[in-house]
Amino acid sequence: MESVDGGNGSDARVSSTVMELSGDTSCIAAARRLAADFLSRAGPEQHVAVSDHALGLTQLVVSELVTNARRHAPGPALMELRLADSTVEVTVQDSVPVRPTIHAFDPERIGRHGLEIVAAVADDFYVQLEPTGKRVTAHISLNDTPAPGPRQP
Template identity: 85%
Template sequence: MELSGDTSCIAAARRLAAEFLARAGTEQHVDVSDHALGLTQLVVSELVTNARRHAPGPALMELRIADSTVEVTVQDSVPVRPTIHASDPQRIGRHGLEIVAAVAADFYVRLEDTGKRVTANIALTDPSAPRPPEP
């Protein structure tokens, strides 16, 4: 999905992520917990917001199922590694990447000649959910 224009693309990206996970569940029989859906939408919101706020020009979002995770990648035009600020409950704002890094099973940034790709993997199952009994 190309992300351009005003901030309405953030809501559109969240909807796209929910639709993608719903299709993965129905078409590919991928188990997606409600917890994973919520975290994925949160991560999408934070990464897209950062791309729109800090990078000129269009940005791209890619979603894919990778093993037992959903991989969320947002690519923008600024080839500078974003800063994850140290936890500070007194700070107002700039918590987005701190949140993403905390909830993601994996988080990394790849710099490219044309910008960067920020990727977060979200577990599709809720690790705190009780497991069904073994047969």
């Protein structure tokens, strides 16, 4: 795992951070902690209010996207968190160039609800295919404005 703060030097204001995701599931908890630490530092440094609700949603989205990357992509993966205006942008890049799908609602299904959850709580959610894999990005409002509803990637 590697975390890199945006900017130069130790006095730089935090506006983004990147984490290399290890091959096991221990990186999921580490990614959640990094998200919480990032928002607790970046919000005040960038003069952006971060609600407790936004912090919780960000950790939830990080958990779901990192879990999917570790479960479905055998190669390297990265997570990037970036402040953009009044949102936090969560991007997870993995090595599988296949667009993930959100499954149709099924109350009997156990598991495979991660992207449904992300689409439901994010203000914006999209997938960008690349020659070396894909980037899954979700934007979460840092205030308590609710997301408009689920979308397809």
